[in-house]
Amino acid sequence: MPGATEQKIIDAAVRLFASQGYDATSVQEIVTAAEVTKGALYHYFRAKDDLLFEIYRLLITAQSADMDRIIELGLSSADTVREILVSLVVSTAERVDETAVFVREMHRLDEARMTEFRAERRRYHETFLGVIEKGQADGEFSSAVPADTVVRIAFGVVNQLPVWYRPDGPKPPARLAGEIADFVLAGLR
Amino acid sequence: MPGATEQKIIDAAVRLFASQGYDATSVQEIVTAAEVTKGALYHYFRAKDDLLFEIYRLLITAQSADMDRIIELGLSSADTVREILVSLVVSTAERVDETAVFVREMHRLDEARMTEFRAERRRYHETFLGVIEKGQADGEFSSAVPADTVVRIAFGVVNQLPVWYRPDGPKPPARLAGEIADFVLAGLR
DNA sequence: CCCACCCTACCGACCGGTCGGTATGCCTTA
DNA sequence: TAAGGCATACCGACCGGTCGGTAGGGTGGG
Numbered sequence: 555m556p557g558a559t560e561q562k563i564i565d566a567a568v569r570l571f572a573s574q575g576y577d578a579t580s581v582q583e584i585v586t587a588a589e590v591t592k593g594a595l596y597h598y599f600r601a602k603d604d605l606l607f608e609i610y611r612l613l614i615t616a617q618s619a620d621m622d623r624i625i626e627l628g629l630s631s632a633d634t635v636r637e638i639l640v641s642l643v644v645s646t647a648e649r650v651d652e653t654a655v656f657v658r659e660m661h662r663l664d665e666a667r668m669t670e671f672r673a674e675r676r677r678y679h680e681t682f683l684g685v686i687e688k689g690q691a692d693g694e695f696s697s698a699v700p701a702d703t704v705v706r707i708a709f710g711v712v713n714q715l716p717v718w719y720r721p722d723g724p725k726p727p728a729r730l731a732g733e734i735a736d737f738v739l740a741g742l743r
Numbered sequence: 744m745p746g747a748t749e750q751k752i753i754d755a756a757v758r759l760f761a762s763q764g765y766d767a768t769s770v771q772e773i774v775t776a777a778e779v780t781k782g783a784l785y786h787y788f789r790a791k792d793d794l795l796f797e798i799y800r801l802l803i804t805a806q807s808a809d810m811d812r813i814i815e816l817g818l819s820s821a822d823t824v825r826e827i828l829v830s831l832v833v834s835t836a837e838r839v840d841e842t843a844v845f846v847r848e849m850h851r852l853d854e855a856r857m858t859e860f861r862a863e864r865r866r867y868h869e870t871f872l873g874v875i876e877k878g879q880a881d882g883e884f885s886s887a888v889p890a891d892t893v894v895r896i897a898f899g900v901v902n903q904l905p906v907w908y909r910p911d912g913p914k915p916p917a918r919l920a921g922e923i924a925d926f927v928l929a930g931l932r
Numbered sequence: 933c934c935c936a937c938c939c940t941a942c943c944g945a946c947c948g949g950t951c952g953g954t955a956t957g958c959c960t961t962a
Numbered sequence: 963t964a965a966g967g968c969a970t971a972c973c974g975a976c977c978g979g980t981c982g983g984t985a986g987g988g989t990g991g992g
Contacts, residue, residue: 573850575850580951582952593968597966602952602953661763662764703926707926710904711900714903717902737896740929781943782941783941785979786941787941790979791979
């Protein structure tokens with residue numbers, strides 16, 4: 555539960571990292587945009603890359619929770635896949651900047667944090683994979699295309715979303731999410 | 744037709760930019776890796792970001808040419824889509840580093856070059872879009888999901904490929920490409 | 933045949949400037 | 963009056979880019 559100053563710093567960092575990149579954004583720019591000073595930033599964060607870590611943590615925690623919640627509903631495989639995709643696309647559209655930073659700058663994490671994140675991503679990845687494999691085993695989905703490729707395709711669109719999605723574009727996020735889910739499910743028949 | 748020294752510099756730059764990012768890679772690192780000196784680098788390139796520009800140019804030129812060549816074959820919509828996807832996935836797998844740099848650092852181009860690249864990308868994008876729309880108009884493809892969403896999904900996988908593809912992984916590129924094409928075409932029925 | 937001349941390719945010490953991070957102390961609130 | 967919650971001034975490392983210089987091969991006049 556970050557305080558007001560902490561939150562202002564993170565918000566400014568996300569916005570600047572998303573538009574210019576991590577290295578191209580100086581600490582001075584961040585504090586100026588957040589209307590605080592360097593003293594305040596280094597009071598709350600030990601180093602610049604703690605900001606990156608915090609951004610990732612917030613994003614991945616929220617997404618993991620969403621997926622777990624959906625799976626516990628115990629829907630059919632098709633409905634589970636649809637719900638996961640829709641929730642993922644909608645929540646990604648709501649947080650395009652965070653996602654853009656995450657996708658572009660993940661490799662800048664140090665060894666320890668990288669390992670931690672890879673484990674979390676892997677868990678996330680394999681949960682979704684499990685849903686599709688179950689649907690294939692039950693005969694609800696076709697087995698023509700291996701499940702891992704389907705997962706790659708699904709996450710591919712989502713992670714590229716910050717590249718082309720614009721909040722003021724013609725299609726609202728919910729409609730986009732529906733179209734993407736339709737297409738993936740069509741491919742699974 | 745770059746000379747040996749020039750080529751060594753570009754190769755080193757691609758490798759380093761892909762693994763550490765553009766800003767995190769110093770000119771000194773590049774020349775050390777390429778076994779040349781700063782003098783040599785600045786003899787061939789006016790500035791560090793000329794290297795980025797050159798990397799993008801090589802990549803996009805090759806891919807555009809591939810797509811044009813396939814379209815001129817005059818195959819059915821389904822076969823054209825399949826050929827485009829297979830060629831794109833295979834050529835991207837062959838140049839994962841270039842693609843990783845392209846996807847992650849494109850926003851660092853200056854205004855003029857950015858405009859030029861957006862135009863080229865748009866053309867590329869719309870050519871593929873045209874193929875799918877034609878298939879839908881002919882009744883060869885379903886119109887359930889709008890063509891632009893399909894294009895986004897297809898380019899999404901390809902651009903995310905550098906994140907997970909490993910040349911020494913279990914699936915050879917051609918097989919991966921086939922699976923992806925199968926899935927997209929299944930979604931278009 | 934040779935030597936003066938030149939030109940391309942390359943070298944590496946150096947510079948101005950910026951950046952992440954720190955040291956120190958004030959000031960408010962409990 | 964102690965303790966967080968900041969502000970300000972500053973540091974040293976490093977970075978992209980420059981610049982005076984060199985090595986060596988081609989070439990043309992004598």
